Amino acid sequence: xxxxxARTLMLALAAxxxxxxxxxxxxxYWAKHIQKFEDKDKEQAPPENAILFIGSSSIVGWDLRKYLxxxxxxxxxFGGSEIADSVFYADRIVIPYKPRQIVFYAGDNxxxxxxxxxxxxxxxxxxxxxxxxxxxxxxxxxxxxxPSIARWNLVDKMREANxxxxxxxxxxxxxxxxxxxxxxxxxxxxxxxxxxRDDGLHMTPEGYRMWTDLLMPHxxxxxx
Numbered sequence: 584x585x586x587x588x589a590r591t592l593m594l595a596l597a598a599x600x601x602x603x604x605x606x607x608x609x610x611x612y613w614a615k616h617i618q619k620f621e622d623k624d625k626e627q628a629p630p631e632n633a634i635l636f637i638g639s640s641s642i643v644g645w646d647l648r649k650y651l652x653x654x655x656x657x658x659x660x661f662g663g664s665e666i667a668d669s670v671f672y673a674d675r676i677v678i679p680y681k682p683r684q685i686v687f688y689a690g691d692n693x694x695x696x697x698x699x700x701x702x703x704x705x706x707x708x709x710x711x712x713x714x715x716x717x718x719x720x721x722x723x724x725x726x727x728x729x730p731s732i733a734r735w736n737l738v739d740k741m742r743e744a745n746x747x748x749x750x751x752x753x754x755x756x757x758x759x760x761x762x763x764x765x766x767x768x769x770x771x772x773x774x775x776x777x778x779x780r781d782d783g784l785h786m787t788p789e790g791y792r793m794w795t796d797l798l799m800p801h802x803x804x805x806x807x
Contacts, residue, residue, distance in 0.1 A: 616661050617672050624679075632805060633657045635682035638689040639664045641729065644786055650795040655805060657682065665693045666706035670713055678717045684803040685714065688726040690744055694737050700744035703728075707748050711758065724759040724801055725752065726794070730767055730774045732783030759801055763794055 633655040636642050642660025659676045661668070666689040669677070677685065687710070693703045711723055725748050728741040745764065752758035767790075769775040774783075778790035786794070 613661055613664065613668055613672065617675055620659060620676050629657050629680055630655045631681070632683045633680065634684045634686060634802060635659060635677060635680055636686045636688075637669055637677060638666075638687050638726075639692055641688045641691070641726075641786055642686075645791055645794070650791055654802065660688075663692060664689060665696065665698070666690055666703060666710060667693075670706060670710045673710065673713050674717075677714060681718060682721065683805065685721060685723045686726065686798070686802075687723060690728040690741070690748075691731075691734070694728070694740050694744065695734055700740050700747060703744040704747040704751070708751065711755075715757070720757070722757050722759060722803055724761060724798075726761045726798075727764045729786075730764050732774050732776065732779055734784065735773065761798060761801055763797060766793060766797065 634651075635657045636645060636647060637659045639660060640662035642658060643662045645658065645660070647654070647656040647658050657680055669687070669689060690703045690707070693706070694700070698706075707725065714721060714723060727745045727749075730738050730741070734741075742764065745762075749760045749762075752760040767774055767778055778787055778793060779785065780787055
């Protein structure tokens with residue numbers, strides 16, 4: 584099993600080395616959303632040396648001013664997005680900010696939309712490659728794809744993608760991985776209902792409090 588996983592990981596890394604950018608099937612779908620971010624930046628310059636949160640709806644719903652009031656942060660989540668979308672738009676909503684750290688959550692929608700764990704991993708490594716080509720010293724923290732009631736039938740594929748990402752982060756000091764899967768599981772082996780909204784998918788305030796507490800030790804402090 585370990586030999587098979589190691590071989591799969593090596594093949595994935597080799598494939599990722601050939602990837603210059605991953606793209607969503609229809610990246611223009613997000614164009615207006617991204618333009619709103621850019622318009623907002625023109626109206627008010629984003630903070631320098633911030634921690635950038637990017638990814639799908641779990642990032643969108645994270646009220647950073649509430650949960651991280653003493654941290655300089657930028658939220659550039661766009662709900663429903665996949666990892667490849669963040670790769671495609673990194674030149675516009677990641678790299679220009681020159682963040683001191685990137686906190687990245689995505690992959691949930693990828694699996695739900697039919698992508699394989701290997702493809703999720705390849706898209707993740709494409710994101711890392713694109714960011715580090717422009718910002719070579721930037722730490723990137725990946726929050727594990729969360730378990731949810733609504734997508735419980737896909738949990739094995741999500742965990743396989745998580746395993747590959749986690750193994751990759753262990754080979755690079757600039758990469759980090761936050762396990763939120765284990766603490767979100769109850770004694771019955773299923774996701775804790777109080778952490779998820781009625782739709783069984785999106786996070787509740789209690790869920791975000793848990794994530795914030797788990798994340799805090801991993802955040803890069805602001806230089807004084």
